[in-house]
Amino acid sequence: xxxxxxxxxxxxxxxxxxxxxxxxxxxxxxxxxxxxxxxxxxxxxxxxxxxxxxxxxxxxxxxxxxxxxxxxxxxxxxxxxxxxxxxxxxxxxxxxxxxxxxxxxxxxxxxxxxx
Amino acid sequence: xxxxxxxxxxxxxxxxxxxxxxxxxxxxxxxxxxxxxxxxxxxxxxxxxxxxxxxxxxxxxxxxxxxxxxxxxxxxxxxxxxxxxxxxxxxxxxxxxxxxxxxxxxxxxxxxxxxxxxxxxxxxxxxxxxxxxxxxxxxxxxxxxxxxxxxxxxxxxxxxxxx
Numbered sequence: 205x206x207x208x209x210x211x212x213x214x215x216x217x218x219x220x221x222x223x224x225x226x227x228x229x230x231x232x233x234x235x236x237x238x239x240x241x242x243x244x245x246x247x248x249x250x251x252x253x254x255x256x257x258x259x260x261x262x263x264x265x266x267x268x269x270x271x272x273x274x275x276x277x278x279x280x281x282x283x284x285x286x287x288x289x290x291x292x293x294x295x296x297x298x299x300x301x302x303x304x305x306x307x308x309x310x311x312x313x314x315x316x317x318x319x
Numbered sequence: 320x321x322x323x324x325x326x327x328x329x330x331x332x333x334x335x336x337x338x339x340x341x342x343x344x345x346x347x348x349x350x351x352x353x354x355x356x357x358x359x360x361x362x363x364x365x366x367x368x369x370x371x372x373x374x375x376x377x378x379x380x381x382x383x384x385x386x387x388x389x390x391x392x393x394x395x396x397x398x399x400x401x402x403x404x405x406x407x408x409x410x411x412x413x414x415x416x417x418x419x420x421x422x423x424x425x426x427x428x429x430x431x432x433x434x435x436x437x438x439x440x441x442x443x444x445x446x447x448x449x450x451x452x453x454x455x456x457x458x459x460x461x462x463x464x465x466x467x468x469x470x471x472x473x474x475x476x477x478x479x480x481x482x
Contacts, residue, residue, distance in 0.1 A: 229481035250340070250347035251409060271344055299482075300321075 231295035231305045239264045239304060240291040248274070248281040255284050257292065265303040266292045269318040279309065279316040288312070324412035332411040340409045350405035357398035358473060364391035365469050372445070372454055372462025381454065382446040419482045423475035430468040437461040 241259040253268040268274060268284070284290070294306035306318045320332055331337060340346045367388040371381050407414055414420045441458040448454070454462075 247341075249342055250344070270348070272348065275344075 228295070228305065230297055230299045232298050233295050235296055236293060236307075237296055237304055238291060238293050239266060241289065243284060243286050243288050243290055246281075246284050246286050248284065253284060255290070257290060262302055264292075265300070266290075266294070266309075267297075267303065267305045268309065273318075274316075277316050277318075278314070279311075279318075283311050283314075283316070284309075294318075321412045321416065324415045328411040328415040331408055334408070337408040337411065340405055346405065347409055350402045354399055354402040354406060357395045357402060358476075361392055361395035361399060362469065362473065364388045364395060365465060368392065369462040369466040372458050373466075374454055374459070377451050380450045381448050381452075385445065414479070417479055417482060419475050419478045423472055423479065426468055426472045426475060430465065430472060433461055433464045433468060437465075 239257050239259045241257050244256045244258050244263060246255045247253060248271055250271055252270055253274055255266050255268065257264050257266055268279070269277075274280070274284075288311055291310045292304070292306040293308050293310075294304045297303040297305065308315055308317050308319075310316075320329065322329060340350070365388075367376075368385050370376060371379070371384055371388075376384065437458065441455065441461050444455040445458045
């Protein structure tokens with residue numbers, strides 16, 4: 205019985221320790237894309253900031269990082285404001301059409317890591 | 320936001336309440352941490368109850384122990400429901416369509432049905448037992464089901480973000 209309790213406690217700790225929000229599981233890392241163009245809409249919100257970008261082929265929804273991480277890396281609300289030109293390198297969603305998750309973004313010659 | 324979700328979830332996600340959660344720098348992370356803290360208390364209380372029903376801690380009379388742990392489990396479950404609602408509201412339309420989230424909710428339902436069955440059909444046979452007495456089979460079954468279901472709920476909860 206002690207063993208049962210110990211393994212339950214270990215399980216609880218493990219599930220608790222790993223509470224970073226989103227996985228990258230539903231994004232295809234084998235097919236990286238670079239989406240470049242002006243920002244059309246911008247939401248600086250939790251659990252992730254999201255923008256839409258008018259690229260040459262279509263309008264992409266680009267999922268970024270949680271707002272506190274964005275801020276601490278210098279990628280503030282102003283950096284991803286509507287109208288700014290952005291280049292986002294990341295992976296297309298395997299679930300949502302025309303959505304990608306950015307590994308890093310470049311605005312005005314500055315690159316910000318999102319992971 | 321996805322329009323494919325039932326209207327009630329789209330409306331919830333578009334509500335001022337949900338917008339406030341998304342726009343606050345700390346509300347969503349706080350609910351996230353709160354949900355896990357409540358999970359830890361819930362898992363601890365439920366583990367004590369289930370292990371007792373399965374014959375562990377046999378030197379202790381089951382009635383008072385189960386009653387004590389029950390209070391913690393109910394409080395923690397309430398905490399998870401509140402923090403969970405906050406987390407859900409922020410992304411309601413996506414989550415309503417997420418297969419793992421749906422499975423999790425179904426499993427929570429199954430867990431609560433198991434609680435109700437225990438309360439109505441098995442509890443009376445356990446409450447007055449002396450320390451060391453054999454636990455009746457249906458109560459043992461409820462304990463085993465509880466252990467399996469709630470661990471599966473926790474595993475689903477952690478997996479939602481990956482689907």
